[in-house]
Amino acid sequence: MDIVDLRVTEEHKNERIDKFLSTYNEEWSRTQVQQWIKEGIVKVNETEVKTNYKCQIDDHIVIHIPEPEPLDVVAEEMDLDIYYEDEDVLVVNKPKGMVVHPAPGHMSGTLVNGLMAHCKDLSGINGVLRPGIVHRIDKDTSGLLMVAKNDLAHESLVDQLVNKTVTRRYKAIVHGSIPHDNGTINAPIGRDKTDRQSMTVTNVSSKEAVTHFRVLERFHDYTFVECQLETGRTHQIRVHMKYIGFPLVGDPKYGPKKTLQINGQALHAGILGFIHPRTKEYLEFEAPLPNDFEEVLKEIRLKSQL
Template sequence: MEGNNFLIEQNNVGIRIDKFLNEKIEDKSRSFIQGLIDDNQVLVNEKNVKSNYKLRLEDKVVVNIPEPKELWVEPEDIPLDILYEDSDVIVVNKPQGMVVHPAAGVYNGTLVNALLNHCKDLSGINGVIRPGIVHRIDKDTSGVLVIAKNDYAHNKLSEQFKAHSMKREYYALVEGIIKDEEGIIETNLGRHPTDRIKFAVVSNGKHAITHYKVIERFKTATLVKCNLETGRTHQIRIHMAYIGHPLIGDSVYGYKKQRFKATGQLLHAKVLGFIHPTKNEFIEFESPLPEYFQKVLTIFKNELK
């Protein structure tokens, strides 16, 4: 078990223990913390407490976080749209609605399940759950992904992601009319202060830069091309909402009530370019806008006629 010990000081007196631990323990949601408390994995002065317990001066808080259970991921015969493959990498076109790798509550039907059925030689750097996975896109975002087939390729690709040297171009359909032809959105992004499932623009977050350019304007929407200079979680979705133009279909950062029967945000990873890990040459892949995206575009184009 991973342990976390805290001695409560004056500035934390009166704060609920679940809120306190949510701020102190990184990458854990408030519901996860509350689950630990319910399972008696949190002790205050060697006694069990409830989530609404308010901290007192010099309380001794001990948190035990059980090690995550390693799961065995079963190969599944799921069709893959492979754009390129060699002994080092696989480049795939991920459909909307597919999760990249297994996680809590999602153990099958993922891209990893499909990859394990297609080939056995994936990099092991990210463990059993995420073999070969160098980067991710959201479940409801479609488009191009590169997967590493060995650890050398994985490290080389990861270096490019860390250096922000990969070419990543997305198409997004957003609410409203963007007046400027192009622009740069630069903020800090981190966990939402009250809704731990979401991310948001926060002062103490990670630096994030999105470049956007208008492709086409409609009566009540705009098609934009977004280039990522950084790759933060939900970056494009948050940034476009931040400037007042949330993605159509995005019920998390946009409108709760959507105009279309979209199953998720209209965001497509259209272009991915990188230096091949062993050939040392730049290669680039492009995925056409998928049917679900084209259908909504057609509705807007017909309104202009």
């Protein structure tokens, strides 16, 4: 059982406790928080409260988060695109359209299902639903992921992510012609108050987010860019590029509705580099652009020549 202990600051005065807690940790849904409150595992100043309780400055909130119920994640044979594998780590090129890990109501067809069939030894730190998963990319983003095959490797890779020493470079196509050749977006990201399924740049219940970008090709109405992550927030590149006025082509959540024909955002995690947990050698891998991304890029190039 995990115990979360926190204090309410002035910016959250008079905010409903269910809303406050669901924005405090992006992994907690508001429905889940409400259930915790009803079950009495959330206490404010050592007292149980209702879901509509209004937080006050210096309220002492303690949450006794129960252990997740074990779920049966079935191993499924898949044709995984493995770029590297040894006794400690595995690097896989995830195709667009594949979810990284199972969730209640969506327990099959994920990368984890395939990994469990491919190798039986995955780290257990992230629990039964996310064995071996150190970081993730969105369903409709393709590209490279590192997977831990034991807990020591997992801890090493997570430390590298925290210390910002992992190389993560993405290729993307965005709407608009970016006038400068490179730049850095340093803007905190948190849950969108009006849409719980979306993230946004905000100073409320947000986390530091830094994205570096450089222009690879510039067209009349589009730009082909490379983005390098310094942090790894949910939807970070998608949110940051929208924030500076250049949303990703095909992005159903953050981009315009009228866009080029591509199934999901034009975003590919093409380069991944990290220090091997055991040998301490720096490893770097590169995956080529998927076919649909290449086709859209060709279409843009042809149109720009007319």
